[in-house]
Amino acid sequence: MNSLIETAYLAASVMFIFALRSLGRPETARRGMHLAAAGMAIAIVATLLQQRIVSYEWIAVGSAIGAIAGYPLGMWVPMTAMPQRIALSHAFGAMAATLVGVGEYWHSLHTGTLQTFQVGALGFEVLLGSLTVTGSLMAFGKLQEVLPGRPITFRGQNVMNLSILAAGFAALVWVIVAPTAESAFFGMVGIGLAVGILMVLPIGGADMPVVVSLLNSYAGLASCATGFATDNNILIIVGALDGASGLILSIIMSKAMNRSFANVLFGAFGSTPEASAQSAAGGEMSAVAPDDAALRLAFAKQVVVVPGYGLAVAQAQHQARELGEEIEKRGGEVRYAIHPVAGRMPGHMNVLLAEAGVPYNKLIEMDDINEKFPETDVALVVGANDVVNPAARTNPASPIYGMPILKVSDAKSTIVLKRGRGTGFSGVENDLFFAPKTSMLFGDAKQSLTNLVTEVKAA
Incomplete structure (x- = not known):
């Protein structure tokens, strides 16, 4: 059974790679989407065959809720609202990865099977994952104009944000040194959620595409870390693909605006209109x-x-x-x-x-x-x-x-x-x-x- 599951994961990974290639051209993009959907279906079926599954009841409930939520998001949301729909999807995906990380840590902690490498991967995953959840929700709010599209800034904001993020990485180091430090692990989740909000506040609405793409990269890296922590090859491969493609896309967009990542993330560009040319x-x-x-x-x-x-x-x-x-x-x-x-x-x-x-x-x-x-x-x-x-x-x-x-x-x-x-x-x-x-x-x-x-x- 394990060989069958790994073969299915390999086939799904190959389909994801070809899907990304097809999405690079308009005339083959539809085929790319079909390949990606088929690959995901294969990966889900293979995961459902895992011996680690205790009960299928909650999986069935989650699948039903996901289908009910996913159909209108895919069929009824107009193309003009696609950017905010993508941001919302990133938030859901990052939330799933974060919850998996928290659950894996809690289970391993109480079974006495925590290892240094595993807890390091899980800590990295929940920090990036929780950051992506709130960051994506903020991006959705700005794109949907539920939140102000203008940059919201205050004195010392960048220093404060970087200090909080540094505290998150300090907590990560603490957890690696002392894997049973529950307060440090769950503190990372709270810090990540706060950083996601504070990071997007000073960014203008028109810069949200770069932010969403960068958050997509973070979500991919979080999933990749989850794969290492749970020894799941499909998560490692797909997470790496997602992380790399999101980063490349962010670079392309920044180049198209003649802007650096630092300027997008910390510059509050467009907040104070200058004099006319x-x-x-x-x-x-x-x-x-x-x-x-x-x-x-x-x-x-x-x-x-x-x-x-x-x-x-x-x-x-x-x-x-x-x-x-x-x-x-x-x-x-x-x-x-x-x-x-x-x-x-x-x-x-x-x-x-x-x-x-x-x-x-x-x-x-x-x-x-x-x-x-x-x-x-x-x-x-x-x-x-x-x-x-x-x-x-x-x-x-x-x-x-x-x-x-x-x-x-x-x-x-x-x-x-x-x-x-x-x-x-x-x-x-x-x-x-x-x-x-x-x-x-x-x-x-x-x-x-x-x-x-x-x-x-x-x-």
Whole structure:
């Protein structure tokens, strides 16, 4: 039986690896999800064959509760709310890992089987796991706007947070030296829960994608530690995959924002809007009526749509696709420019537009589309701000200087759909909005796109 279980774990691990590879491309992502689901099903069945299981009744109860909670989360949550759903799932996963660690420690403590390596792995696991639980819940709250999206800071905050975290690691060392020190072990759980809250408080809502990805990495490392503590190979392999992929993703997103981990975690970026960019000072935004904007789009040969988080908030992805189709009926070519951090998670815009029926081959990544802007007749910016701000290239004094952006300012003309005249997350005025060849169409993105579709049809 043990050989059968280990073989099933190996097969599940291979499927997880191939699933991750498939998720790297839009056209194979669905297959990747199916592989991951099948691998998880195999791992669960193999775990249910373990001889360590005392009773199946509570397992059946937990499975029923999980199925009842999981179905609506998977089927009814809209794509626009996917980032916060993922954050909530991370909290549940980390909670499961933490409870397993606590249960394993309590059982081994009272059976007299605690070993130094085991208690070290369990301590590391519950510290990271409990931190991930509250950190993910805080991220969910900020993304869902249940909590304030702005950074919440106070004097000496970083020093206090690091001191509390250091106390957690001191408790970990104490437990390794004295495995029966229950107070130190459970103190780590409390410290982890507190650090998760305090760590996310000073981080702005627009930085939550990096935080969620980093917390995902922590949850993976916690699961990996649990695998070492319980001698479970599938947890070791899957935890390592989760931890490594989460860390890589966090690095990619930080690079896309020209930010360091330290700046994301401790910088409270965007908390105090700075003065407007100098090149935009004194300028005025030029408003355009829907019929005039539609006329330009209807007769354009090359159009690039640049979606941002405003498109997701307005749930306007279907209208964006419909407008693209109407332009193409009139002979224009439409492409969609995708910035790595344009939404609230990597691939957010890809998922939204693909779900709305936009073909994958029209979703063009930043590096590939940037060279096409000089030949673009109209760039249509829908709810994007900092990711199209030319100050990132031209103003060394700007907080976002050096951030890779979509070079929309190189297009022959630009139409920006924006709710109002406010700044983006960075608090910096966008030079693009004041440029002579930029026209601003103010209002709700969904309604504005609907009006444009109607006007293009009538043009």
